[in-house]
Amino acid sequence: MNDDDLIWDSLSRQEKESLGRFGLASRMRKCRANQRSRERKRRAGLVRMEVDVRPEHRADVRELVALFLAARTAGAALQVMRVPMPDGGGSAVLEGAAYGETEFHDWPTASGGRDESSPCPPVSAERPGLPSASPGSQEDFFSDGYSTRLTEIIAEIVQIDGPLPLELLRRRIARLHGWHRAGGLISARINACLGAAERHDEAGTPFVWAPETCASRTTFRAGTDRDIREISRHELADLFDRNAAPLAHAVDPVRECARLAGVGRLTPTIREYLEGCLAWWRANPS
Secondary structure (H helix, E strand, C coil): CCHHHHHHHHCCHHHHHHHHHHHHHHHHHHHHHHHHHHHHHHHCCCCCCCCCCCHHHHHHHHHHHHHHHHHHHHCCCEEEEEEECCCCCCEEEEEEECCCCCCCCCCCCCCCCCCCCCCCCCCCCCCCCCCCCCCCCHHHHCCHHHHHHHHHHHHHHHHHHCCEEHHHHHHHHHHHCCCCCCCHHHHHHHHHCCCCCEEEEECCEEEEECCCCCCCCCCCCCCCCCCHHHCCHHHHHHHHHHCHHHHHHCCCHHHHHHHHHCCCCCCHHHHHHHHHHHHHHHHCCC
């Protein structure tokens, strides 16, 4: 028996009844206050909703919240579809234009960045302008008649910006058509329209090359404002070839690689990527 039980047992029946009435009155006052608060919020147009979300669905919820915030800020109507993936392992959130509005804005996610379920690197600044084969509407995207145009768009992007990660290509195609990200259905559609573009794996990351251009070295393109992990090791190898002497005498070769590539901050993730590229360069001399 604890102290509370001893105190309770020492009270008279009348004292216990008084305490019981006091406790009931307190609960009633709290319930009425909560009810008044809910009524005020309802009249003000404020709604609070609490939903238990399973871990595998949290990315979708973050996407929906981000789309809602973007539409509310822009004062635009919003239509959202949640499409199941073919394998049954989740869903793709597709942003659709409502009332004919088709302009797309790249809004940040509610968590302030990419969600943890996305394996791709951070989105970097991309080249302005659309491919000469102008993108069609979201309604056309999955139609059989759009396959030829989608293949042309992909081919032009790969020809100009390849080699580039397949995941980056998917995001760019999705954004050209007004979607916030490339879900399972969109990615499958893009994969089916790669056409003659070639896929080559680099340490688990598929890169897309223009037809018959894959080689041990490809010219390093400086000043493209890309995330370092979006640059193929074949392209970095060209940079390393031209700076072999400084790399050979550097106290920290990885830091020297980062400096040569224009990396401002050498994070552990970037260091790991450059270490892999540097090891591949040494094992594959030109």
